[in-house]
Amino acid sequence: xxxxxxxxxxxxxxxxxxxxxxxxxxxxxxxxxxxxxxxxxxxxxxxxxxxxxxxxxxxxxxxxxxxxxxxxxxxxxxxxxxxxxxxxxxxxxxxxxxxxxxxxxxxxxxxxxxxxxxxxxxxxxxxxxxxxxxxxxxxxxxxxxxxxxxxxxxxxxxxxxxxxxxxxxxxxxxxxxxxxxxxxxxxxxxxxxxxxxxxxxxxxxxxxxxxxxxxxxxxxxxxxxxxxxxxxxxxxxxxxxxxxxxxxxxxxxxxxxxxxxxxxxxxxxxxxxxxxxxxxxxxxxxxxxxxxxxxxxxxxxxxxxxxxxxxxxxxxxxxxxxxxxxxxxxxxxxxxxxxxxxxxxxxxxxxxxxxxxxxxxxxxxxxxxxxxxxxxxxxxxxxxxxxxxxxxxxxxxxxxxxxxxxxxxxxxxxxxxxxxxxxxxx
Amino acid sequence: xxxxxxxxxxxxxxxxxxxxxxxxxxxxxxxxxxxxxxxxxxxxxxxxxxxxxxxxxxxxxxxxxxxxxxxxxxxxxxxxxxxxxxxxxxxxxxxxx
Numbered sequence: 002x003x004x005x006x007x008x009x010x011x012x013x014x015x016x017x018x019x020x021x022x023x024x025x026x027x028x029x030x031x032x033x034x035x036x037x038x039x040x041x042x043x044x045x046x047x048x049x050x051x052x053x054x055x056x057x058x059x060x061x062x063x064x065x066x067x068x069x070x071x072x073x074x075x076x077x078x079x080x081x082x083x084x085x086x087x088x089x090x091x092x093x094x095x096x097x098x099x100x101x102x103x104x105x106x107x108x109x110x111x112x113x114x115x116x117x118x119x120x121x122x123x124x125x126x127x128x129x130x131x132x133x134x135x136x137x138x139x140x141x142x143x144x145x146x147x148x149x150x151x152x153x154x155x156x157x158x159x160x161x162x163x164x165x166x167x168x169x170x171x172x173x174x175x176x177x178x179x180x181x182x183x184x185x186x187x188x189x190x191x192x193x194x195x196x197x198x199x200x201x202x203x204x205x206x207x208x209x210x211x212x213x214x215x216x217x218x219x220x221x222x223x224x225x226x227x228x229x230x231x232x233x234x235x236x237x238x239x240x241x242x243x244x245x246x247x248x249x250x251x252x253x254x255x256x257x258x259x260x261x262x263x264x265x266x267x268x269x270x271x272x273x274x275x276x277x278x279x280x281x282x283x284x285x286x287x288x289x290x291x292x293x294x295x296x297x298x299x300x301x302x303x304x305x306x307x308x309x310x311x312x313x314x315x316x317x318x319x320x321x322x323x324x325x326x327x328x329x330x331x332x333x334x335x336x337x338x339x340x341x342x343x344x345x346x347x348x349x350x351x352x353x354x355x356x357x358x359x360x361x362x363x364x365x366x367x368x369x370x371x372x373x374x375x376x377x378x379x380x381x382x383x384x385x386x387x388x389x390x391x392x393x394x395x396x397x398x399x400x401x402x403x404x405x406x407x408x409x410x411x412x413x414x415x416x417x418x419x420x421x422x423x424x425x426x427x
Numbered sequence: 428x429x430x431x432x433x434x435x436x437x438x439x440x441x442x443x444x445x446x447x448x449x450x451x452x453x454x455x456x457x458x459x460x461x462x463x464x465x466x467x468x469x470x471x472x473x474x475x476x477x478x479x480x481x482x483x484x485x486x487x488x489x490x491x492x493x494x495x496x497x498x499x500x501x502x503x504x505x506x507x508x509x510x511x512x513x514x515x516x517x518x519x520x521x522x523x524x
Contacts, residue, residue, distance in 0.1 A: 332460050339456045356448040360457045374500045378507020394507025417461050419469045424459040
């Protein structure tokens, strides 16, 4: 466990509470603002922890019905049997014990932005001074004919880690030697832009060993994708002829799916799949939509310096649900949450908000000892107010690197994942 | 002193020193996704930054930035910070234990 210990936390709160400098109600509200955080994924958990670090006196409540969180990061490894869900699963005990975060195991069902109250699934109402909404993304069950709540079990998305991951793993395992595993990629933006291609890579790695006559087909609504040259280099080197991708311009966009016939209709033709992994079109999580935080894109417009909603006062939206200009990734969720936490602490104490900085880092594994990475350092352009790369701080792993180099990157990836999990949840 | 008291009274933790317009905590906290909270990585992790000598931190970052073959993805990330920001982070991490 890192950061503020339980004893240290109590001492800090004690110090703040014991100072008798202000007796007014105003000072009291500034001292103990009520902060409610909805959603305990990478964004919500990081925010709660880092707000505590910046503001020892805040009353921070995390509203999250689940007892533990299952990371989507590294869940492609689980699909092909390289890992299990266990190391991807983390509880909220450290946030509660080391950082004094109250965990309320309920769903948030409604927000009243005028009375500033959250209604919980129990019917209880939770008052707030500032509300942070981090519900992640939700599948759009209405966007792809043939893919809905009923057929999703037959055509698993596995874009939320957990039971869906296990379902997809079972389907891959049951696949005959000789069929095609189809992955459909929705139009951007969607959660974790390189992840469909990592999944295709690991499918190929698994099939090459277990069902060598099988193939992988990516039907892609998009034209290009992150780390594309590196992925394509890896596919040619590791699994020659096994991975085919049809981009949007060549009819890769899926038009409908048939879970009974196990067929996919796309502009390029009709395809039969032994496994069909539909990565569905996405939007901000349900609560964000219900609370009027989304615009016509289905995502939540925010100010990238503070993550304040542009639509609802005193509400902040973090992580995948936010249209901040950052990629929809775990590291961006973590980075944005830290910026938002410091900005909120400064705002509540009457200090000016300082300029943000974010790192996005993402590794993709193509095989156990073969990983590639991408990283960017972002700031906010003072003129446009948009997220921009700082200096020349963006790039990927080099093309044409040795297998030894890719192995070192696979080791870097493991270290990155462990640090990310502990920085977020411990 | 009065400022410090005010910050404490308002419930703020230690106030970070700003470099240009970015708080040093924002700079340093950005490292945590790979190097752990406060630069203290989990076991078998990447380099520990907490307690690193300031001059060593600055030298490492400059080498990473100027030689793309030096540190894999870290060479990309090092290019995102100014000299003044690197020095501010170096001083910040040197004081952490």
